[in-house]
Amino acid sequence: MSDRIFGVFGFLLAAFYMWQATQIELSFISDPFGPKAFPFMIGTVLAISSVIIVLKPDTEPEWPTFSRLFEIGMATAVMVAYALFLKEYGFVACTAVAASYLSWRLGSHPVAAFTAGVMIAVGIYVIFHLVLGLSLARGPWGF
Amino acid sequence: MDTLASLADGFAVALTWQNLFLALIGCFLGTIIGALPGLGPSNGVAILIPLAFTLGLPATPALILLTSVYYGAMYGGRISSILLNIPGDEPALMTTLDGHPMAKAGKAGEALAISGLASFVGAFFATWGLVFLAPQLVKVALLFGPAEYFALFVLAFATLGGIASRNQAKAALAAVLGLGIATIGVDGQTGVPRFSFGEVHLYDGIDFLVAIVGLFALSEVFIFLEHRAGSGAGDKAVKVGRIVPPWKMVRETIPAMGRSTIFGFIAGVLPGAGASLGSFISYTFEKRISDRNGTFGKGDPRGVAAPEAGNNSAAGGALVPMLALGVPGSGTTAVLLAMLLALNITPGPLLFQQNPDVVWGLIAALFIGNIMLLAMNLPLVSLFVRVLLIPTRYLMPAVAMISFVGIYGISGSTFDLVVMVIFGVMGWVLRKLDVPLVPIILGVLLGDQMEKNLRRAMTIHDGDWTMLFNSWLAIGLWTFAIVGFVLPLIVGRYFRPKIADEPIAEGADPD
Numbered sequence: 001m002s003d004r005i006f007g008v009f010g011f012l013l014a015a016f017y018m019w020q021a022t023q024i025e026l027s028f029i030s031d032p033f034g035p036k037a038f039p040f041m042i043g044t045v046l047a048i049s050s051v052i053i054v055l056k057p058d059t060e061p062e063w064p065t066f067s068r069l070f071e072i073g074m075a076t077a078v079m080v081a082y083a084l085f086l087k088e089y090g091f092v093a094c095t096a097v098a099a100s101y102l103s104w105r106l107g108s109h110p111v112a113a114f115t116a117g118v119m120i121a122v123g124i125y126v127i128f129h130l131v132l133g134l135s136l137a138r139g140p141w142g143f
Numbered sequence: 144m145d146t147l148a149s150l151a152d153g154f155a156v157a158l159t160w161q162n163l164f165l166a167l168i169g170c171f172l173g174t175i176i177g178a179l180p181g182l183g184p185s186n187g188v189a190i191l192i193p194l195a196f197t198l199g200l201p202a203t204p205a206l207i208l209l210t211s212v213y214y215g216a217m218y219g220g221r222i223s224s225i226l227l228n229i230p231g232d233e234p235a236l237m238t239t240l241d242g243h244p245m246a247k248a249g250k251a252g253e254a255l256a257i258s259g260l261a262s263f264v265g266a267f268f269a270t271w272g273l274v275f276l277a278p279q280l281v282k283v284a285l286l287f288g289p290a291e292y293f294a295l296f297v298l299a300f301a302t303l304g305g306i307a308s309r310n311q312a313k314a315a316l317a318a319v320l321g322l323g324i325a326t327i328g329v330d331g332q333t334g335v336p337r338f339s340f341g342e343v344h345l346y347d348g349i350d351f352l353v354a355i356v357g358l359f360a361l362s363e364v365f366i367f368l369e370h371r372a373g374s375g376a377g378d379k380a381v382k383v384g385r386i387v388p389p390w391k392m393v394r395e396t397i398p399a400m401g402r403s404t405i406f407g408f409i410a411g412v413l414p415g416a417g418a419s420l421g422s423f424i425s426y427t428f429e430k431r432i433s434d435r436n437g438t439f440g441k442g443d444p445r446g447v448a449a450p451e452a453g454n455n456s457a458a459g460g461a462l463v464p465m466l467a468l469g470v471p472g473s474g475t476t477a478v479l480l481a482m483l484l485a486l487n488i489t490p491g492p493l494l495f496q497q498n499p500d501v502v503w504g505l506i507a508a509l510f511i512g513n514i515m516l517l518a519m520n521l522p523l524v525s526l527f528v529r530v531l532l533i534p535t536r537y538l539m540p541a542v543a544m545i546s547f548v549g550i551y552g553i554s555g556s557t558f559d560l561v562v563m564v565i566f567g568v569m570g571w572v573l574r575k576l577d578v579p580l581v582p583i584i585l586g587v588l589l590g591d592q593m594e595k596n597l598r599r600a601m602t603i604h605d606g607d608w609t610m611l612f613n614s615w616l617a618i619g620l621w622t623f624a625i626v627g628f629v630l631p632l633i634v635g636r637y638f639r640p641k642i643a644d645e646p647i648a649e650g651a652d653p654d
Contacts, residue, residue, distance in 0.1 A: 006576050010316055017323060020338055027333045032606035033598040035330040035337060042326065046319045052312035061575045064369050075368050076568055079361075082547065083560035095547075099540040102364070106536035107371050116537045120544055134197055134552050 003057030010050030018043035071105060078102070090139015091129075095121035146278055153503025156203060157511060162504070165200075165208040166512045170519060173215020175530050179538065180223050183232025184216035184418075184458075185474040185581075186359035190542065192482050193352050193549030202486045203501050207508040209482055210462075213475055214266055214509065217418065217458045218516050221258045221451055222527055226251060234418040234454035237426040241439060241446030248442050252524075256388040257396055257444050258451040259520040263513060264400045265452035269408045269459025270509045273466075276412070277495075277502075280467035284492040289600035290611050294620035296593040299470045302414045302627035303582055311632060313578045321586015322593065324349055331591070332598060344558045351481050351587045353550055353559050357566025358573075358580050359478075360546045365571040367539050388444075396448035399429050407453035411460020417473025421457025422450035459509070466490055466502060469592070474581040480588055489592075 021039035064072075082098040100117025104110055128134040156162070176187035188209055195205045220235030225242035238258060245254035287295065304314030327338045328348025339345035403425035410421035429449035430439045439446045461472040462479075469491035471477040483490050488498065495502055520527075550563050570580060597611075604610035612618055 002576060006578075017338075024330075024337050025335055027335050030333055031598050031602045033601040035333050035335055038594040038597060039323070039326050039337065042319045042322050045315060046323065049312045049316040049319070053310075053316065056312070058310060058313075058577060061577065063575065068369050068371075071368055071371075072365050072568075072571065075365065076564060079543070079547075079564045079567070080561055083557045083564065086551070086557055086560070091548075095544050099544050102368075102540035102543060103536055105368060105371075106539055108536045113536075116540065120537075120541045124541075124544060124548055128194070128548055128552075132198055134194070134548070135555070136548065137551065137555075 001057070002061055002063070004054050007050045007052075007054030007057070010053065011047055014043045014047035014050060017046065075102065075105065086137045088139070090141060091136040092121045092125050093139055093141075094137070095124065146274060149278075149499060149503045150274055150507065152499070153505070153507035154510075156500050156504030157207065157507035162204055162207050162508060163511065165204050166211045166508050167515055169208045169211025170215040170218075170512050170515045173212035173217075174219035174222075174516070174519065174527055175215075176212065177216030177219025177232055177235075178222040178527050178531055179219075179533070180227075180229045180531075180535075182363070182538075182542065183220065184213050184234075185478050186363055187216050188212055188475055188478045188482075189352075189355045189359045190546050190549060192478065192485065193356065193553050194545075195482070196352070196485050197549065197552030202483075202488055202498070203504045205486060206479075206482065206501065206505050207512075209479060210505060210509060211512040211515075213479065214455070214458060214512050215516055216475075217266070217455045218259065218262045218520055219527065220454075221262070221447075222255065222524065223531055225254045225258065225447070226528060227531065234422045234457075235450075236419070237422045237450035237454075238447060240426065240450075241441070241443050244440070244442035245444070245447060250442070253388045253392060253444070254442075254447050255524050256521060257392060258447045259517065259524070260388075260393065261396065261400045261403070261448035261451040262455040262520070263517040265404045265407055265455035265457075266459055266513050266516075267510070268404045269411065269456040270506065270513065272408050272412075272456075273459050273463050273509075274506060277463050277467045280463060281492045281495045284468050286616060287492075288614070289596040289603065290613060291617045291620060292596040293593060293600060293611065294617045294624065295468060295470060296589050296596070298620050298624040298627065299414045299585065299589070300582060301624040303579075303585065305628040305631040306413070306420070308579045308582075309577065311628065313576075314582050317573070317578050317580070317582035318586045321583040321588075322590040324354065324583075324587050325351075325590025326594070331595065344556070349562060349587070350553065350559060351584070352485060352553060353563045354566050354587050355478060355481055355584055356546045356550055357563040358570035358583060360542060361563065361567025362570030362574060362580075364539050364543045365567060366574065367535055369571075392444050396445050399433065399445040399449045400452040402432075403429060403449040403452035404456040407456030408460040410453070411457030411472060412463045414464055414470060414472045417461055418454040418457040418475075421460070422454035425453025426450040462509075466494065466505075467492065469494075470589070471585065474584070477581060477584045477588060481584075484588065 018040060021036050021043060024036050078098055078101050082094050086094050096117045099120040100114045103116045104113035108116060129136050176182045177184065191209060191212060195208055216232065220230060220232040221238045221242065224230045224235040224238040225246050228239050228243040230236040230239055242254050242258065300318045304311050304318065308314040327345055329336050329346050336346055406425045406428060407421035410424055411418065426449050429445060433445055461476045465471040465476040465480055469489060471480045480490065488494060488501065547560060550559055573580060600611060612621060
């Protein structure tokens with residue numbers, strides 16, 4: 001069933017992609033092939049392979065239980081939040097929080113997870129910023 | 144003897160203190176990356192590319208660092224295979240079959256030493272193969288026009304889908320998904336934006352490094368979150384024992400190493416096959432010819448030597464098409480191609496003519512790296528064993544954070560970070576659905592070149608499609624592509640690795 005849904009999704013994606021390709025505006029300079037033809041070829045192959053997947057699905061993968069899915073969703077949210085807050089609060093603070101969260105969810109005791117998070121953040125900061133000179137996001141406290 | 148002269152020049156490039164130091168660091172990191180379950184050559188190299196790039200290393204040192212990591216990871220994969228029965232990466236899967244029984248019989252040290260030696264033999268002779276084969280391939284490649292290049296790219300995708308994956312439709316879908324991602328952004332030839340939905344960040348296209356790190360490294364973190372492999376490997380007692388193998392054992396395994404090196408190299412050179420297939424073919428073949436007393440699978444040293452020589456030799460072989468044609472033969476070489484592109488170097492025949500110092504410096508560094516790896520892996524193996532004790536609950540957050548640092552370092556754009564997270568989730572879903580990730584990466588990397596060559600061919604011939612099949616070279620490549628894609632569908636049942644049909648941990652790191 002998963003494969004069939006995936007195939008249908010692929011087919012819709014192909015349709016959307018081809019429709020978007022027709023929307024590409026042409027400029028006055030052009031080659032005989034133009035910027036649209038290659039996307040059309042891609043879209044066609046995408047559609048064909050999606051149909052084959054719908055018709056000949058593999059065995060069902062083992063989907064995790066809802067709680068595990070929620071776990072992955074939460075981790076994604078934390079990572080996106082990390083990206084969005086990075087410039088505001090700086091590298092070390094954000095990284096410490098995100099790494100602690102991940103470590104906690106991977107099964108560490110909260111205290112150990114927090115220690116690990118801080119150590120990862122400081123460790124990366126020292127190695128990559130202080131030693132190797134990589135520029136990292138600067139927060140209100142200068143790190 | 145041109146080749147040897149070039150190689151000598153290469154050694155002159157590689158033998159600086161900085162390069163030697165980078166090779167040492169690379170080998171060391173690589174062995175650790177290979178040994179840690181969950182981190183393999185392709186995601187290890189993927190994480191390090193942005194870092195090498197942002198540190199502003201010039202092309203040759205950066206390549207030396209990363210290929211040392213690549214070779215090192217191939218060495219390292221065996222450590223956890225033998226000691227813990229967990230393959231550190233996919234090519235090391237076959238090593239568990241005889242390696243772990245040896246360890247259980249109290250011969251872990253010997254198994255590690257034999258496999259280290261086999262790795263050295265495989266990688267060393269494969270590097271010689273690279274030295275002599277790549278320039279020959281370059282001569283052929285110089286005859287290629289745009290039409291032939293287009294056919295070559297199709298060939299790469301076809302064999303990758305045909306040989307290396309379980310479901311051809313999914314491989315094809317993965318490939319066009321990657322190509323589709325590559326079309327996002329301003330069209331290079333006419334200057335019109337495509338698929339950018341008015342979003343300024345998308346005008347430049349999606350950086351392939353963002354896609355690679357997301358798909359390979361972050362998706363691994365999600366896999367671990369799903370299974371919550373908290374306890375890690377650290378709970379099991381690990382005893383190594385003596386690390387010097389008896390001379391008799393070494394002598395016994397030499398023929399196995401020799402044969403496997405040849406098989407592995409061939410598997411590596413073929414586009415799409417890579418190191419996993421190399422180690423698989425070597426092991427099966429060795430079992431067929433020398434398993435007279437039924438000792439294979441119960442701790443036969445030859446069963447350890449064969450797959451290790453095979454996978455390390457394939458790793459060297461896979462560099463041949465990557466350097467000479469610009470078409471990678473496996474997941475990790477695709478990642479190395481990304482490195483070259485990020486440094487603004489286009490591999491292929493011109494690379495050998497215009498930047499011989501890069502190519503030969505790299506090859507020389509491979510020889511040096513190999514010797515370092517041998518030196519490191521025999522006496523220091525217990526040090527690497529200790530690294531295995533780091534639980535994944537501390538390791539994986541560090542991997543995720545280093546991925547973020549690397550990508551942020553390239554562009555300083557938080558938009559890219561969000562895109563990377565999206566790729567990470569996408570990689571996790573696709574792995575669950577058993578869709579291979581390597582064709583996606585290859586698509587993202589080659590899409591631009593593929594389209595450019597197609598359009599160039601069309602411009603030359605004024606839009607005449609039949610001109611794509613105009614030369615014997617092109618027809619040969621097309622035939623090869625079709626055969627490579629279709630034949631495995633027919634004979635696949637007999638030929639394809641049975642074990643590879645059962646994905647380990649949702650198709651863990653592809654070679």
